[in-house]
Amino acid sequence: MQIPIYVYVLAPLVIVAFVVQIVLRGRSAARSARGMARSLRNVVAADKQQPTTGELATALAVGAHMSLNQGVSWNALKDDANSAQKIYANLKNQWDVNSAAQLRECLESLLDEETGDPIADFVLKVRAGTPDGWRAAVTEAARAQGVPETTIGEMTATVDRVLGYEDRFRADGLLPPDGQIKSLLAYDRGRAVNMARWGYKLRWISEQQAQEYVLRAGKLAFGVYGSWTDLSAGYALGRVLRFDNDEFDVWYATILEAHQVLTTDPASPWLTLPWPAGR
Amino acid sequence: MTRRLVVLLAAVGLILLAAAVRELSARWRRRPPRPVESPRYAEVAPSADYSSALALGALASVRAGEVLDAVQCRRPRRAIKRELRTAAEPYRRSVLGEEDISTAVGRCVNDLLGPGAETVGGHLARAEELIRHRRRGGPELWHHAIDEWAARATLPEEAVAGLHETADRIAKAEEELRGAGLLGADEVVPSLLAFHWGPGVHLARGAIRVGWLDRTRGLNYLRRAGELARLWYPTPRTVLAAQLLPAYLTGDAKTIRWAEQVVPALLTDPRSPLARP
Numbered sequence A: 001m002q003i004p005i006y007v008y009v010l011a012p013l014v015i016v017a018f019v020v021q022i023v024l025r026g027r028s029a030a031r032s033a034r035g036m037a038r039s040l041r042n043v044v045a046a047d048k049q050q051p052t053t054g055e056l057a058t059a060l061a062v063g064a065h066m067s068l069n070q071g072v073s074w075n076a077l078k079d080d081a082n083s084a085q086k087i088y089a090n091l092k093n094q095w096d097v098n099s100a101a102q103l104r105e106c107l108e109s110l111l112d113e114e115t116g117d118p119i120a121d122f123v124l125k126v127r128a129g130t131p132d133g134w135r136a137a138v139t140e141a142a143r144a145q146g147v148p149e150t151t152i153g154e155m156t157a158t159v160d161r162v163l164g165y166e167d168r169f170r171a172d173g174l175l176p177p178d179g180q181i182k183s184l185l186a187y188d189r190g191r192a193v194n195m196a197r198w199g200y201k202l203r204w205i206s207e208q209q210a211q212e213y214v215l216r217a218g219k220l221a222f223g224v225y226g227s228w229t230d231l232s233a234g235y236a237l238g239r240v241l242r243f244d245n246d247e248f249d250v251w252y253a254t255i256l257e258a259h260q261v262l263t264t265d266p267a268s269p270w271l272t273l274p275w276p277a278g279r
Numbered sequence B: 001m002t003r004r005l006v007v008l009l010a011a012v013g014l015i016l017l018a019a020a021v022r023e024l025s026a027r028w029r030r031r032p033p034r035p036v037e038s039p040r041y042a043e044v045a046p047s048a049d050y051s052s053a054l055a056l057g058a059l060a061s062v063r064a065g066e067v068l069d070a071v072q073c074r075r076p077r078r079a080i081k082r083e084l085r086t087a088a089e090p091y092r093r094s095v096l097g098e099e100d101i102s103t104a105v106g107r108c109v110n111d112l113l114g115p116g117a118e119t120v121g122g123h124l125a126r127a128e129e130l131i132r133h134r135r136r137g138g139p140e141l142w143h144h145a146i147d148e149w150a151a152r153a154t155l156p157e158e159a160v161a162g163l164h165e166t167a168d169r170i171a172k173a174e175e176e177l178r179g180a181g182l183l184g185a186d187e188v189v190p191s192l193l194a195f196h197w198g199p200g201v202h203l204a205r206g207a208i209r210v211g212w213l214d215r216t217r218g219l220n221y222l223r224r225a226g227e228l229a230r231l232w233y234p235t236p237r238t239v240l241a242a243q244l245l246p247a248y249l250t251g252d253a254k255t256i257r258w259a260e261q262v263v264p265a266l267l268t269d270p271r272s273p274l275a276r277p
Helices: A005-041 A055-070 A084-095 A100-110 A118-125 A131-144 A149-171 A185-201 A207-224 A228-243 A250-262 B003-030 B051-064 B077-091 B101-113 B122-137 B142-152 B157-179 B194-210 B215-232 B236-250 B253-268
Strands: none
Touching: A005 A084, A055 A185, A055 A207, A055 A228, A055 A250, A084 A185, A100 A185, A118 A131, A118 A149, A131 A149, A149 A228, A149 B122, A185 A207, A185 A228, A228 A250, B051 B194, B051 B215, B051 B236, B051 B253, B077 B101, B077 B194, B101 B194, B101 B215, B122 B142, B122 B157, B122 B236, B142 B157, B157 B236, B194 B215, B194 B236, B236 B253
8 A cells, every 4th residue: 555645744743743742841841840959959049140139139039939939040030940831831720821911911910909818908907906906996997888797707807817827927937026917918019020920931921021010019019018028928928818727737838938048048139138118 | 234333333322321320320429318317326425625516516417317416426437438528529629739638628627617617608698698787786676787788888779678688588587497496486596607617517527537637626626616606606596597597598398397307306305415505
Protein backbone atom coordinates (compact mmCIF):
# COMPACT_ATOMS: atom_id res chain seq x y z
CA MET A 1 0.00 0.00 0.00
CA GLN A 2 1.27 3.43 -0.91
CA ILE A 3 1.58 6.03 1.87
CA PRO A 4 -0.40 9.16 0.93
CA ILE A 5 1.55 12.37 0.35
CA TYR A 6 -0.14 14.32 3.14
CA VAL A 7 1.32 11.92 5.73
CA TYR A 8 4.81 13.14 4.75
CA VAL A 9 3.72 16.69 5.52
CA LEU A 10 1.68 16.01 8.65
CA ALA A 11 3.99 13.56 10.41
CA PRO A 12 6.93 15.99 10.86
CA LEU A 13 4.49 18.68 12.03
CA VAL A 14 3.03 16.38 14.66
CA ILE A 15 6.53 15.35 15.80
CA VAL A 16 7.65 19.02 16.00
CA ALA A 17 4.51 19.94 18.00
CA PHE A 18 5.16 17.02 20.33
CA VAL A 19 8.78 18.03 20.90
CA VAL A 20 7.86 21.71 21.41
CA GLN A 21 5.29 20.68 24.01
CA ILE A 22 7.86 18.57 25.87
CA VAL A 23 10.37 21.44 25.81
CA LEU A 24 7.77 23.92 27.11
CA ARG A 25 6.69 21.57 29.87
CA GLY A 26 10.30 20.93 30.81
CA ARG A 27 10.98 24.66 30.99
CA SER A 28 7.86 25.20 33.05
CA ALA A 29 8.82 22.37 35.43
CA ALA A 30 12.37 23.77 35.79
CA ARG A 31 11.01 27.23 36.64
CA SER A 32 8.51 25.79 39.11
CA ALA A 33 11.25 23.71 40.71
CA ARG A 34 13.38 26.83 41.12
CA GLY A 35 10.46 28.73 42.70
CA MET A 36 9.64 25.78 44.91
CA ALA A 37 13.25 25.40 46.03
CA ARG A 38 13.39 29.09 46.89
CA SER A 39 10.12 29.02 48.81
CA LEU A 40 11.20 25.86 50.65
CA ARG A 41 14.51 27.48 51.62
CA ASN A 42 12.41 30.39 52.83
CA VAL A 43 14.94 33.06 51.98
CA VAL A 44 14.27 36.37 50.31
CA ALA A 45 15.33 36.12 46.66
CA ALA A 46 16.32 39.19 44.64
CA ASP A 47 17.01 39.60 40.94
CA LYS A 48 20.52 41.06 40.65
CA GLN A 49 19.72 42.70 37.33
CA GLN A 50 16.79 44.67 38.71
CA PRO A 51 17.07 47.72 40.97
CA THR A 52 16.71 47.09 44.69
CA THR A 53 16.10 50.71 45.56
CA GLY A 54 13.91 53.45 44.18
CA GLU A 55 10.20 54.05 43.87
CA LEU A 56 9.38 50.93 41.86
CA ALA A 57 11.40 48.62 44.10
CA THR A 58 9.71 50.07 47.17
CA ALA A 59 6.28 49.51 45.63
CA LEU A 60 7.25 45.94 44.67
CA ALA A 61 8.14 45.31 48.32
CA VAL A 62 4.43 45.69 49.12
CA GLY A 63 3.93 42.28 47.50
CA ALA A 64 6.82 40.67 49.42
CA HIS A 65 4.61 38.20 51.31
CA MET A 66 3.41 36.56 48.12
CA SER A 67 6.73 36.73 46.31
CA LEU A 68 8.42 34.99 49.23
CA ASN A 69 5.77 32.27 49.39
CA GLN A 70 6.10 31.60 45.69
CA GLY A 71 9.88 31.88 45.48
CA VAL A 72 9.72 34.92 43.17
CA SER A 73 12.43 37.62 43.36
CA TRP A 74 10.87 40.43 45.38
CA ASN A 75 12.21 43.13 43.02
CA ALA A 76 11.28 41.45 39.72
CA LEU A 77 8.54 43.10 37.74
CA LYS A 78 8.13 39.91 35.74
CA ASP A 79 7.57 36.64 37.62
CA ASP A 80 10.87 34.72 37.46
CA ALA A 81 9.84 31.57 39.30
CA ASN A 82 6.72 30.38 37.52
CA SER A 83 6.20 29.59 33.88
CA ALA A 84 3.56 31.41 31.86
CA GLN A 85 1.59 28.16 31.60
CA LYS A 86 1.51 27.72 35.36
CA ILE A 87 0.52 31.35 35.94
CA TYR A 88 -2.20 31.04 33.32
CA ALA A 89 -3.56 27.89 35.00
CA ASN A 90 -3.44 29.53 38.45
CA LEU A 91 -5.24 32.63 37.25
CA LYS A 92 -7.87 30.51 35.59
CA ASN A 93 -8.45 28.08 38.46
CA GLN A 94 -7.99 30.26 41.51
CA TRP A 95 -8.99 33.72 40.30
CA ASP A 96 -11.36 32.91 37.46
CA VAL A 97 -9.29 35.25 35.28
CA ASN A 98 -9.10 34.09 31.66
CA SER A 99 -8.21 37.15 29.62
CA ALA A 100 -6.37 40.47 29.61
CA ALA A 101 -9.64 42.34 30.16
CA GLN A 102 -10.53 40.20 33.18
CA LEU A 103 -7.03 40.68 34.57
CA ARG A 104 -7.35 44.48 34.33
CA GLU A 105 -10.79 44.29 35.94
CA CYS A 106 -9.37 42.18 38.75
CA LEU A 107 -6.46 44.60 39.22
CA GLU A 108 -8.84 47.55 39.43
CA SER A 109 -10.92 45.77 42.07
CA LEU A 110 -7.76 45.07 44.09
CA LEU A 111 -6.84 48.73 43.89
CA ASP A 112 -10.20 50.22 44.88
CA GLU A 113 -11.19 51.24 48.38
CA GLU A 114 -13.09 48.06 49.24
CA THR A 115 -11.63 44.67 50.02
CA GLY A 116 -13.38 41.39 49.25
CA ASP A 117 -14.68 41.36 52.83
CA PRO A 118 -17.09 44.31 53.24
CA ILE A 119 -18.13 43.13 56.72
CA ALA A 120 -14.54 43.24 58.02
CA ASP A 121 -14.04 46.62 56.30
CA PHE A 122 -17.07 48.05 58.08
CA VAL A 123 -16.06 46.58 61.43
CA LEU A 124 -12.51 47.98 61.25
CA LYS A 125 -13.77 51.42 60.23
CA VAL A 126 -15.95 51.84 63.32
CA ARG A 127 -13.44 50.47 65.77
CA ALA A 128 -13.92 51.75 69.34
CA GLY A 129 -11.94 51.30 72.61
CA THR A 130 -13.04 48.19 74.50
CA PRO A 131 -14.31 44.99 72.86
CA ASP A 132 -17.83 45.60 74.21
CA GLY A 133 -17.68 49.23 73.09
CA TRP A 134 -16.55 48.09 69.65
CA ARG A 135 -19.40 45.58 69.34
CA ALA A 136 -21.87 48.25 70.47
CA ALA A 137 -20.44 50.79 68.00
CA VAL A 138 -20.69 48.26 65.16
CA THR A 139 -24.30 47.40 66.05
CA GLU A 140 -25.33 51.03 66.37
CA ALA A 141 -23.64 52.16 63.16
CA ALA A 142 -25.02 49.19 61.22
CA ARG A 143 -28.58 49.60 62.56
CA ALA A 144 -28.53 53.29 61.64
CA GLN A 145 -27.81 52.25 58.05
CA GLY A 146 -30.57 49.63 57.98
CA VAL A 147 -28.15 46.71 57.80
CA PRO A 148 -30.02 43.38 58.26
CA GLU A 149 -29.92 41.94 61.79
CA THR A 150 -28.35 38.71 60.52
CA THR A 151 -25.50 40.70 58.96
CA ILE A 152 -25.06 42.62 62.23
CA GLY A 153 -24.63 39.21 63.88
CA GLU A 154 -21.89 38.40 61.36
CA MET A 155 -20.28 41.77 62.07
CA THR A 156 -20.09 41.23 65.82
CA ALA A 157 -18.73 37.72 65.18
CA THR A 158 -16.09 39.34 62.95
CA VAL A 159 -15.17 41.69 65.82
CA ASP A 160 -14.50 38.59 67.94
CA ARG A 161 -12.48 36.96 65.17
CA VAL A 162 -10.35 40.08 64.68
CA LEU A 163 -9.76 40.38 68.43
CA GLY A 164 -8.76 36.70 68.60
CA TYR A 165 -6.33 37.05 65.72
CA GLU A 166 -4.83 40.26 67.08
CA ASP A 167 -4.16 38.54 70.41
CA ARG A 168 -2.42 35.73 68.61
CA PHE A 169 -0.52 38.17 66.35
CA ARG A 170 0.75 39.99 69.45
CA ALA A 171 1.82 36.74 71.08
CA ASP A 172 3.72 35.74 67.92
CA GLY A 173 5.32 39.15 67.30
CA LEU A 174 3.24 39.94 64.21
CA LEU A 175 1.89 42.97 66.07
CA PRO A 176 3.52 45.09 68.76
CA PRO A 177 2.07 44.66 72.29
CA ASP A 178 -0.31 47.60 71.89
CA GLY A 179 -0.75 47.26 68.13
CA GLN A 180 -4.07 47.15 66.30
CA ILE A 181 -4.87 46.50 62.67
CA LYS A 182 -6.36 49.46 60.84
CA SER A 183 -7.35 47.92 57.57
CA LEU A 184 -7.24 44.79 55.40
CA LEU A 185 -6.32 46.75 52.28
CA ALA A 186 -2.71 45.49 52.50
CA TYR A 187 -3.99 42.09 51.43
CA ASP A 188 -5.45 43.54 48.24
CA ARG A 189 -2.46 45.79 47.53
CA GLY A 190 -0.01 42.92 47.98
CA ARG A 191 -2.04 40.74 45.64
CA ALA A 192 -2.32 43.60 43.13
CA VAL A 193 1.50 43.79 42.88
CA ASN A 194 1.63 40.09 42.09
CA MET A 195 -1.31 40.25 39.74
CA ALA A 196 0.54 42.94 37.75
CA ARG A 197 3.61 40.71 37.76
CA TRP A 198 1.60 37.80 36.36
CA GLY A 199 -0.17 39.97 33.80
CA TYR A 200 3.16 41.24 32.49
CA LYS A 201 4.56 37.72 32.36
CA LEU A 202 1.56 36.59 30.30
CA ARG A 203 1.90 39.71 28.09
CA TRP A 204 -1.65 40.68 28.98
CA ILE A 205 -0.33 44.06 30.08
CA SER A 206 2.77 45.95 28.94
CA GLU A 207 5.82 46.65 31.08
CA GLN A 208 4.72 50.25 31.50
CA GLN A 209 1.22 49.25 32.56
CA ALA A 210 2.63 46.73 35.03
CA GLN A 211 4.84 49.45 36.52
CA GLU A 212 1.88 51.80 36.80
CA TYR A 213 -0.22 49.19 38.60
CA VAL A 214 2.62 48.35 40.99
CA LEU A 215 3.31 52.02 41.74
CA ARG A 216 -0.40 52.61 42.35
CA ALA A 217 -0.62 49.63 44.72
CA GLY A 218 2.42 50.91 46.60
CA LYS A 219 1.15 54.46 46.86
CA LEU A 220 -2.24 53.29 48.15
CA ALA A 221 -0.62 51.01 50.74
CA PHE A 222 1.79 53.69 51.96
CA GLY A 223 -1.14 56.05 52.56
CA VAL A 224 -2.91 53.61 54.90
CA TYR A 225 -0.18 51.99 56.98
CA GLY A 226 2.70 53.35 59.05
CA SER A 227 5.43 50.74 58.61
CA TRP A 228 6.33 47.49 56.87
CA THR A 229 5.29 45.47 59.93
CA ASP A 230 2.00 47.34 60.07
CA LEU A 231 1.44 46.44 56.41
CA SER A 232 2.41 42.84 57.11
CA ALA A 233 -0.13 42.54 59.94
CA GLY A 234 -2.87 43.98 57.69
CA TYR A 235 -1.96 41.50 54.96
CA ALA A 236 -1.89 38.62 57.44
CA LEU A 237 -5.31 39.46 58.85
CA GLY A 238 -6.83 39.77 55.39
CA ARG A 239 -5.50 36.38 54.42
CA VAL A 240 -6.45 34.48 57.56
CA LEU A 241 -9.93 36.02 57.74
CA ARG A 242 -10.49 34.78 54.23
CA PHE A 243 -9.01 31.31 54.42
CA ASP A 244 -8.18 30.26 57.95
CA ASN A 245 -10.74 28.57 60.16
CA ASP A 246 -9.66 30.30 63.35
CA GLU A 247 -7.67 27.31 64.40
CA PHE A 248 -4.32 28.74 63.40
CA ASP A 249 -3.58 25.94 61.01
CA VAL A 250 -1.61 25.87 57.77
CA TRP A 251 -2.72 29.31 56.49
CA TYR A 252 -1.63 31.08 59.62
CA ALA A 253 1.66 29.17 59.72
CA THR A 254 2.64 30.24 56.19
CA ILE A 255 1.86 33.88 56.97
CA LEU A 256 3.74 33.91 60.27
CA GLU A 257 6.78 32.26 58.73
CA ALA A 258 6.88 34.76 55.87
CA HIS A 259 6.52 37.67 58.29
CA GLN A 260 9.41 36.39 60.39
CA VAL A 261 11.65 35.94 57.35
CA LEU A 262 10.80 39.37 55.95
CA THR A 263 11.53 41.08 59.23
CA THR A 264 14.81 39.26 59.96
CA ASP A 265 16.49 38.24 56.67
CA PRO A 266 19.18 40.87 55.91
CA ALA A 267 18.25 40.69 52.21
CA SER A 268 14.63 41.59 52.94
CA PRO A 269 13.46 44.85 51.36
CA TRP A 270 11.57 45.57 54.57
CA LEU A 271 14.95 45.94 56.27
CA THR A 272 16.89 47.56 53.44
CA LEU A 273 14.25 50.04 52.28
CA PRO A 274 12.87 52.78 54.51
CA TRP A 275 9.08 52.99 54.83
CA PRO A 276 8.10 55.82 52.50
CA ALA A 277 6.51 58.22 54.95
CA GLY A 278 4.24 61.06 53.94
CA ARG A 279 3.16 59.77 50.53
CA MET B 1 -28.21 -6.40 8.93
CA THR B 2 -24.55 -7.36 8.69
CA ARG B 3 -22.75 -9.17 11.48
CA ARG B 4 -20.41 -6.20 11.88
CA LEU B 5 -23.34 -3.88 12.62
CA VAL B 6 -24.76 -6.30 15.18
CA VAL B 7 -21.44 -6.44 17.01
CA LEU B 8 -21.15 -2.65 16.92
CA LEU B 9 -24.68 -2.18 18.29
CA ALA B 10 -24.06 -4.77 20.99
CA ALA B 11 -20.85 -2.99 22.05
CA VAL B 12 -22.60 0.39 22.20
CA GLY B 13 -25.49 -1.18 24.11
CA LEU B 14 -23.12 -2.74 26.63
CA ILE B 15 -21.33 0.57 27.18
CA LEU B 16 -24.64 2.38 27.74
CA LEU B 17 -25.88 -0.36 30.05
CA ALA B 18 -22.67 -0.24 32.10
CA ALA B 19 -22.95 3.55 32.41
CA ALA B 20 -26.59 3.26 33.52
CA VAL B 21 -25.76 0.56 36.10
CA ARG B 22 -22.88 2.65 37.41
CA GLU B 23 -25.07 5.74 37.76
CA LEU B 24 -27.82 3.75 39.47
CA SER B 25 -25.42 2.20 41.94
CA ALA B 26 -23.91 5.64 42.71
CA ARG B 27 -27.41 7.00 43.34
CA TRP B 28 -28.22 4.02 45.52
CA ARG B 29 -25.11 4.68 47.61
CA ARG B 30 -25.93 8.39 47.89
CA ARG B 31 -29.60 7.88 48.83
CA PRO B 32 -30.58 9.43 52.15
CA PRO B 33 -31.19 6.71 54.72
CA ARG B 34 -34.76 6.19 55.90
CA PRO B 35 -35.24 8.14 59.15
CA VAL B 36 -35.26 5.89 62.21
CA GLU B 37 -38.36 6.23 64.38
CA SER B 38 -37.27 4.80 67.71
CA PRO B 39 -34.55 6.62 69.64
CA ARG B 40 -31.52 4.61 70.76
CA TYR B 41 -29.87 5.17 74.11
CA ALA B 42 -26.45 4.14 75.36
CA GLU B 43 -27.80 4.45 78.91
CA VAL B 44 -24.55 5.73 80.35
CA ALA B 45 -24.15 8.35 83.08
CA PRO B 46 -24.84 11.76 81.50
CA SER B 47 -21.91 14.16 81.16
CA ALA B 48 -22.83 17.70 82.24
CA ASP B 49 -20.21 19.18 79.88
CA TYR B 50 -21.90 17.86 76.77
CA SER B 51 -25.57 17.48 77.71
CA SER B 52 -26.59 20.72 75.96
CA ALA B 53 -24.67 19.71 72.84
CA LEU B 54 -26.26 16.25 72.88
CA ALA B 55 -29.68 17.86 73.20
CA LEU B 56 -28.87 19.98 70.14
CA GLY B 57 -27.85 16.97 68.09
CA ALA B 58 -30.61 14.67 69.38
CA LEU B 59 -32.96 15.04 66.43
CA ALA B 60 -30.21 14.38 63.86
CA SER B 61 -28.97 11.42 65.89
CA VAL B 62 -32.41 9.83 66.24
CA ARG B 63 -32.96 10.23 62.52
CA ALA B 64 -29.65 8.48 61.75
CA GLY B 65 -30.22 5.72 64.31
CA GLU B 66 -27.40 6.88 66.56
CA VAL B 67 -27.49 6.87 70.37
CA LEU B 68 -28.40 10.32 71.62
CA ASP B 69 -27.29 10.30 75.23
CA ALA B 70 -23.52 9.79 74.86
CA VAL B 71 -20.78 11.54 72.92
CA GLN B 72 -19.36 8.21 71.76
CA CYS B 73 -21.18 6.96 68.66
CA ARG B 74 -22.32 3.34 68.55
CA ARG B 75 -23.18 2.83 64.88
CA PRO B 76 -20.80 0.86 62.63
CA ARG B 77 -17.89 2.99 61.44
CA ARG B 78 -18.78 2.28 57.81
CA ALA B 79 -22.21 3.88 58.20
CA ILE B 80 -20.70 6.91 59.93
CA LYS B 81 -18.06 7.32 57.23
CA ARG B 82 -20.66 7.15 54.47
CA GLU B 83 -22.71 9.83 56.20
CA LEU B 84 -19.65 12.04 56.73
CA ARG B 85 -18.52 11.65 53.12
CA THR B 86 -21.91 12.80 51.86
CA ALA B 87 -22.00 15.79 54.21
CA ALA B 88 -18.43 16.85 53.40
CA GLU B 89 -18.73 16.47 49.64
CA PRO B 90 -19.26 20.23 49.01
CA TYR B 91 -16.11 20.95 51.04
CA ARG B 92 -13.79 18.69 49.09
CA ARG B 93 -12.46 21.45 46.82
CA SER B 94 -10.64 24.55 47.98
CA VAL B 95 -8.05 26.89 46.46
CA LEU B 96 -5.50 24.30 47.54
CA GLY B 97 -7.16 21.76 45.21
CA GLU B 98 -8.81 18.46 46.11
CA GLU B 99 -8.81 18.15 49.90
CA ASP B 100 -8.34 15.05 51.98
CA ILE B 101 -11.69 13.75 53.32
CA SER B 102 -10.75 14.42 56.96
CA THR B 103 -9.85 18.03 56.06
CA ALA B 104 -13.16 18.40 54.24
CA VAL B 105 -15.05 16.97 57.23
CA GLY B 106 -13.18 19.41 59.49
CA ARG B 107 -14.19 22.30 57.25
CA CYS B 108 -17.79 21.11 57.17
CA VAL B 109 -18.02 20.87 60.98
CA ASN B 110 -16.21 24.18 61.32
CA ASP B 111 -18.69 25.78 58.96
CA LEU B 112 -21.58 24.58 61.11
CA LEU B 113 -20.09 25.07 64.58
CA GLY B 114 -17.01 27.28 64.10
CA PRO B 115 -16.69 31.07 64.04
CA GLY B 116 -19.59 31.41 61.60
CA ALA B 117 -21.92 29.32 63.81
CA GLU B 118 -24.10 32.31 64.64
CA THR B 119 -24.76 33.01 60.97
CA VAL B 120 -27.78 31.52 59.27
CA GLY B 121 -27.30 31.20 55.56
CA GLY B 122 -29.04 29.97 52.47
CA HIS B 123 -32.77 29.53 52.29
CA LEU B 124 -33.29 30.30 56.00
CA ALA B 125 -31.65 33.74 55.99
CA ARG B 126 -34.91 35.61 55.32
CA ALA B 127 -36.85 33.84 58.09
CA GLU B 128 -33.94 34.28 60.52
CA GLU B 129 -33.77 38.00 59.72
CA LEU B 130 -37.45 38.39 60.59
CA ILE B 131 -37.15 36.31 63.75
CA ARG B 132 -34.28 38.54 64.89
CA HIS B 133 -36.48 41.60 64.45
CA ARG B 134 -39.04 39.94 66.72
CA ARG B 135 -36.26 39.26 69.22
CA ARG B 136 -35.27 42.92 69.07
CA GLY B 137 -38.74 44.43 69.41
CA GLY B 138 -40.68 41.64 71.18
CA PRO B 139 -43.59 39.60 69.71
CA GLU B 140 -46.15 42.42 70.09
CA LEU B 141 -44.03 44.93 68.17
CA TRP B 142 -42.80 42.43 65.57
CA HIS B 143 -44.47 43.96 62.54
CA HIS B 144 -43.59 47.43 63.75
CA ALA B 145 -39.91 46.41 64.06
CA ILE B 146 -40.00 45.05 60.51
CA ASP B 147 -41.47 48.33 59.21
CA GLU B 148 -38.89 50.35 61.10
CA TRP B 149 -35.99 48.35 59.67
CA ALA B 150 -37.48 48.37 56.18
CA ALA B 151 -37.74 52.17 56.34
CA ARG B 152 -34.10 52.52 57.40
CA ALA B 153 -32.99 50.12 54.71
CA THR B 154 -35.29 51.91 52.21
CA LEU B 155 -36.83 48.67 51.00
CA PRO B 156 -39.50 48.91 48.30
CA GLU B 157 -43.15 48.43 49.30
CA GLU B 158 -43.54 45.02 47.66
CA ALA B 159 -40.48 43.73 49.52
CA VAL B 160 -41.90 44.95 52.83
CA ALA B 161 -45.23 43.27 52.08
CA GLY B 162 -43.31 40.05 51.36
CA LEU B 163 -41.53 40.31 54.72
CA HIS B 164 -44.84 40.70 56.59
CA GLU B 165 -46.23 37.73 54.72
CA THR B 166 -43.21 35.60 55.70
CA ALA B 167 -43.58 36.77 59.31
CA ASP B 168 -47.21 35.63 59.27
CA ARG B 169 -46.14 32.25 57.87
CA ILE B 170 -43.60 31.89 60.68
CA ALA B 171 -46.30 32.71 63.27
CA LYS B 172 -48.64 30.16 61.67
CA ALA B 173 -45.93 27.47 61.64
CA GLU B 174 -45.24 28.15 65.32
CA GLU B 175 -48.96 27.78 66.01
CA GLU B 176 -48.84 24.36 64.33
CA LEU B 177 -45.79 23.41 66.41
CA ARG B 178 -47.73 24.39 69.56
CA GLY B 179 -50.70 22.34 68.36
CA ALA B 180 -48.43 19.30 67.97
CA GLY B 181 -47.04 19.82 71.47
CA LEU B 182 -43.58 20.64 70.15
CA LEU B 183 -43.53 24.23 71.41
CA GLY B 184 -44.83 25.59 74.72
CA ALA B 185 -48.00 27.72 74.86
CA ASP B 186 -46.17 30.98 75.44
CA GLU B 187 -42.95 30.12 73.61
CA VAL B 188 -41.64 31.34 70.26
CA VAL B 189 -38.65 30.23 68.22
CA PRO B 190 -35.82 32.60 69.17
CA SER B 191 -33.59 31.74 66.17
CA LEU B 192 -33.11 29.12 63.47
CA LEU B 193 -29.43 28.67 64.33
CA ALA B 194 -30.12 25.27 65.94
CA PHE B 195 -31.14 23.99 62.51
CA HIS B 196 -27.43 24.06 61.54
CA TRP B 197 -26.03 23.23 64.96
CA GLY B 198 -27.97 19.95 65.28
CA PRO B 199 -26.38 18.27 62.23
CA GLY B 200 -23.09 19.94 63.20
CA VAL B 201 -23.05 18.21 66.60
CA HIS B 202 -24.10 14.90 65.08
CA LEU B 203 -21.38 15.06 62.41
CA ALA B 204 -18.74 16.15 64.94
CA ARG B 205 -19.53 13.11 67.11
CA GLY B 206 -19.25 10.81 64.12
CA ALA B 207 -16.01 12.44 62.94
CA ILE B 208 -14.47 12.02 66.40
CA ARG B 209 -15.52 8.37 66.40
CA VAL B 210 -13.89 7.52 63.06
CA GLY B 211 -10.81 9.66 63.72
CA TRP B 212 -11.50 12.28 61.05
CA LEU B 213 -11.63 15.03 63.64
CA ASP B 214 -9.12 15.49 66.42
CA ARG B 215 -10.86 14.48 69.66
CA THR B 216 -9.90 17.60 71.61
CA ARG B 217 -10.96 19.86 68.76
CA GLY B 218 -14.20 17.94 68.32
CA LEU B 219 -15.06 18.11 72.01
CA ASN B 220 -14.36 21.85 71.94
CA TYR B 221 -16.89 22.18 69.15
CA LEU B 222 -19.44 20.29 71.25
CA ARG B 223 -18.80 22.39 74.34
CA ARG B 224 -19.08 25.61 72.35
CA ALA B 225 -22.26 24.43 70.63
CA GLY B 226 -23.72 23.68 74.07
CA GLU B 227 -22.80 27.14 75.33
CA LEU B 228 -24.35 28.77 72.26
CA ALA B 229 -27.52 26.69 72.71
CA ARG B 230 -27.87 27.84 76.31
CA LEU B 231 -27.30 31.42 75.19
CA TRP B 232 -29.90 31.41 72.43
CA TYR B 233 -32.55 28.94 73.57
CA PRO B 234 -34.47 29.12 76.85
CA THR B 235 -35.80 25.51 76.74
CA PRO B 236 -35.13 22.21 74.91
CA ARG B 237 -38.56 22.60 73.29
CA THR B 238 -37.44 25.81 71.57
CA VAL B 239 -34.33 24.01 70.27
CA LEU B 240 -36.48 21.29 68.73
CA ALA B 241 -38.97 23.79 67.38
CA ALA B 242 -36.13 25.74 65.72
CA GLN B 243 -34.94 22.54 64.04
CA LEU B 244 -38.41 21.68 62.83
CA LEU B 245 -39.72 25.13 61.90
CA PRO B 246 -38.20 25.03 58.37
CA ALA B 247 -40.14 21.79 57.67
CA TYR B 248 -43.38 23.44 58.82
CA LEU B 249 -42.60 26.53 56.74
CA THR B 250 -42.09 24.50 53.58
CA GLY B 251 -44.87 22.02 54.34
CA ASP B 252 -42.48 19.04 54.34
CA ALA B 253 -45.16 16.47 55.24
CA LYS B 254 -42.75 13.51 55.65
CA THR B 255 -40.54 15.31 58.17
CA ILE B 256 -43.55 16.70 60.03
CA ARG B 257 -45.14 13.25 60.30
CA TRP B 258 -41.84 11.76 61.48
CA ALA B 259 -41.27 14.55 64.02
CA GLU B 260 -44.77 14.37 65.46
CA GLN B 261 -44.30 10.64 65.98
CA VAL B 262 -40.79 10.74 67.44
CA VAL B 263 -40.27 14.05 69.21
CA PRO B 264 -42.88 13.98 72.04
CA ALA B 265 -41.15 10.95 73.59
CA LEU B 266 -37.79 12.76 73.46
CA LEU B 267 -39.18 15.48 75.69
CA THR B 268 -40.42 13.10 78.39
CA ASP B 269 -38.07 10.08 78.39
CA PRO B 270 -35.70 10.59 81.36
CA ARG B 271 -32.84 9.06 79.32
CA SER B 272 -33.16 11.76 76.66
CA PRO B 273 -30.81 14.78 76.91
CA LEU B 274 -33.83 16.89 75.92
CA ALA B 275 -35.75 15.85 79.03
CA ARG B 276 -32.98 17.03 81.36
CA PRO B 277 -33.22 20.52 82.83
